[in-house]
Amino acid sequence: MRKNRAMKHRIAVLILDGLVPFDLGTATQVFLSARDENLKRLYDVRVCGAGPVTTEVGFTVVPDHGLDLLEVADTVIVPGIHQGGPVTDGSLPADVREALIAAAARGARIVSICTGASVLAAAGLLDGRPAATHWAWAERIGGLYPQVAWDFDVLFVDDGNVLTSAGVGAGVDLCLHMIRGDHGASVANRAARRCVVPPWRDGGQAQYIERPIPVANGVGTDQTRAWVLDRLAEPVTLEEMAGHARMSVRTFTRRFRDETGLSPRQWLLRQRVEHARILLESTDLAVDAVARRSGLGSATALRQHLHATIGVAPSAYRRTFRH
Structure with missing residues (x-):
């Protein structure tokens, strides 16, 4: 994933109805905290969607960009959702599905935080792959998408160009893991210090389950x-x-x-x-x-x-x- 250092890595954060606000903040804050030795940002992070979305707590988020942002993004991140088709009946709007499939087909890195994995699963992007999501959603999401090799115990799963994390704080771990892979431990540690979080927890570490x-x-x-x-x-x-x-x-x-x-x-x-x-x-x-x-x-x-x-x-x- 290493690029010309003069070119910022483009990240599209795709939001849907039922959005978990914490996950949106994680994806934007952690990557915007990644700086080089001159404190210049290494990622261009933008929020996109098919239109305004309602969060799980009731307020509305209006994305600055439409789904066309997925056509040029180097990485696509889907934050968690606690409402909507992907976590209730396995459905997904056709335009969102097509945009995700097209981004994956051209080689974009596809990422989910928490129940955002249900969106990737609904798009068919996790079929036959190992994947993680929040342990509390194991029965519901696992039942909706039995074709996915779910691991509900780990913090995150890195399966090459598709990465998935468990809930809440595990999203921070995954983002730092990606920064470390892109730019090394010193950049990831610097980002962690700016966010005042631990710089490293291995993806195989168990979730804190009850x-x-x-x-x-x-x-x-x-x-x-x-x-x-x-x-x-x-x-x-x-x-x-x-x-x-x-x-x-x-x-x-x-x-x-x-x-x-x-x-x-x-x-x-x-x-x-x-x-x-x-x-x-x-x-x-x-x-x-x-x-x-x-x-x-x-x-x-x-x-x-x-x-x-x-x-x-x-x-x-x-x-x-x-x-």
């Missing part, structure tokens, strides 16, 4: 996570993390998973891989040195984990993202 909210009693694992991040290059055991948090290993592991959705070992590995990616992008360190500084130990281990995470070798990653 889990009890941890009691806010000052004995969480956040301080230990910060402690670990300051010493990624050092060997840190589960017992040491639990000791820092002044908990038993069993209690620490349970609370850690409640707060992050991951086991301590899974979380630590992902933080080390993410740090390695940043070092590959921002330094000339040899791969062995990157592996040591990120706590992965050896170039072999770095190659294995990076390939498992994003499917490329360290040298290929550096060539792609090192400006």
Whole structure:
């Protein structure tokens, strides 16, 4: 998806009746927060639709552009909807369906946030594909579109030129994931800081599905996570993390998973891989040195984990993202 750096990537945010306002804000705010090192915006984000739409909370949004914007967009994003044919009976206005199919056919990247996946499914763009949406809509949307390989547990699914996310905050994760893929971790991290959100949660992380909210009693694992991040290059055991948090290993592991959705070992590995990616992008360190500084130990281990995470070798990653 990398383009001439002088040309902004064009994003069309397609809105329909029943629009979830948060999702519209996510798509516009996160991508407009993506800046280069000179703080110039990297995306041209515009809102389009067949006409004014009513949001799920009752107010009306009037898009500045019609469906013809999909003819030139590099990426098309469909925010969630909580009303209308795609989430009730599988129907979709013919002009919207045709515009989406035409955009996909010419190679545009097609994206949905939350129940926006129902729109893509109604257009036939998810047939036979893996896809995500909000877990609370699993029964309804899954029943309407059985031809889709739904995964209602993950935050988002990246299936090449079609990407889908779960609800609300997972849309932010997907947008940052796309920025990272387009322009690298430093740009994505800068956008996350502007939006005051965590810069990275892996798409395979579980959605927070009906889990009890941890009691806010000052004995969480956040301080230990910060402690670990300051010493990624050092060997840190589960017992040491639990000791820092002044908990038993069993209690620490349970609370850690409640707060992050991951086991301590899974979380630590992902933080080390993410740090390695940043070092590959921002330094000339040899791969062995990157592996040591990120706590992965050896170039072999770095190659294995990076390939498992994003499917490329360290040298290929550096060539792609090192400006």
